[in-house]
Amino acid sequence: MSNKVIQAIYNDDDVLLHAVKKVKAEKHHIEEIFTPFPVHGLDKAMGLEHTRLAICSFIFGCVGISVAATMMYYMMIVDWPQNIGGKPSFSFIENLPTFIPIMFEMTVFFAAHLMVITFYMRSRLWPFKEAENPDVRTTDDHFLMEIALHGNEKELTALLEETGAVEVIVSEKH
């Protein structure tokens, strides 16, 4: 089976959005769309599922606050319950107000960093990663839609040209 893809290049985000809706209506599966900036409503038009990164972040924040509370409870109340300036170190709750700033900071620290790392891992981004956009113009002012071909080259080309593509390329996927 040939592994061919068809790439339609647009030069306007509104034209692209209409094209996506049209291609979707014709029941074609859009493999990928590369854009130079976030086109609002594109994920909805493509039918992408919502990202769960915010949920991850919430969980990471919960981890952060637990780490902070456990650390300070152990160090200040359990391990060395000393009298430092008359601050009550008999129980966690008595000395709690001075623990709040660090509990807060560590919540933010964990929530922010672990979410960003999750994002980099899920989107496969790291320093020596090779860029995968098929056309360099897609980081400037062009928008590229990629659809897998299943022997319907003519029909698809016609459809894409009709939607306002400035260029339609058929190429072998590697």
Place this chain on the structure above:
Amino acid sequence: MASHYEAPIREPLVTGDKTYHDVTVDVAAPVEGRANKQWWIVFSIALVAFLWGLGCIIYTVSTGIGVWGLNKTVGWAWDITNFVWWVGIGHAGTLISAVLLLFRQKWRMAINRSAEAMTIFSVVQAGLFPIIHMGRPWLAYWVLPIPNQFGSLWVNFNSPLLWDVFAISTYLSVSLVFWWTGLLPDFAMLRDRAVKPFQKKIYSLLSFGWSGRAKDWQRFEEVSLVLAGLATPLVLSVHTIVSFDFATSVIPGWHSTIFPPYFVAGAIFSGFAMVLTLLIIMRKVSNLENYITIVHIENMNKVILLTGGVVSVAYITEFFIGWYSGTNYEDYTYMSIGAATGPYWWAFWALIICNFIVPQTLWVKKLRTNYMWSFIVSIVINIGMWFERFDIIVIDLSKGHLPSSWTMFSPTFIDIGVFIGTIGFFFVLFLLYARTFPVIAQAEVKTILKSSGEKYKKLRDGNHE
């Protein structure tokens, strides 16, 4: 174009009939071009100042803190003044990128990149002071709760100075990843435009292989939003914690519950002033007049006016409570009759004039939409906010509870040299940034081009869509 409707009352944020490609070219131009002579001159001056400051730091650390002007009464002066000043300056960057994002302010997009850069570079300067003002900075790692061979001797989590360690390091690291994540699409743009192999390699490395897929953008926007949601309380908490260094003490004038919000307002006040100082110059030298317009300057001036008002109200409140408390000791604080006429009267009046009086001129539309006047006011505020921290720290310490400990403080040239050094270091970083980084978030500006670009606004006004 119905999806890009915007009220006709709004002024364009991108002037000069720009297309998407024009944005790319304009943002890439300073990076792809060569530095001119003026850049090298300014860079050299900054570098010399930095090296001079480095010399002062090395001298301090190797000889002892005694080379500074501190004495037994005034144990904090220029070191912590400069620390709080630099941290304060850093706060505007996060405010612009996070708080204004939450409020969906489109005008932030042309200025957020530089404001965040300013945050990072100024927090780096701030971060030097907690280390170098230590008597034994080589033991600085003892502030971290690391298991050790002293029976596992821990730190004391009751101290605001330890909270500072957590606050500043969280602030710096979160700001850094926020900034960097936002940079990925812009680095990718530079990578895809690069013609020289070395440049291509560098920007490929920096852009982390960003390809701009629909799913990437969806996640990117979610990450930006959540980070903005996290950075907003962070920015409030960091300067709050910095203010706790003073507010949790028992020193008259320091022990005050107004400090947390008042310091935060002051931080935004001074930070925006610094953003203005930098951007008024940058829009000219980097040819970005079409992106950083008078609308941006005026909006920043309005934020300055607001936060300056908050700070002024705080001064009046401090003054009132000092009198209302009936405590004799409060007579000597930085916001009292004693301060206005005492030995530090000049520092007191510098604060009042620079922070209280001069910014009020921004109520006049003619003045706040004037580049020259905005620039002057922004410099004045930076000076005034330095004096605010100096007054809080030095005036309050110099006249404490016990008259036999009353004394004066005067800085040595090492104190001054270290401060000049941090200013030099800041500009070294900022100048390098301005030549190698995309100074405007082009991917973000492109999203508002159709709603706020002059060309598209004219089109809409023309056919009344």
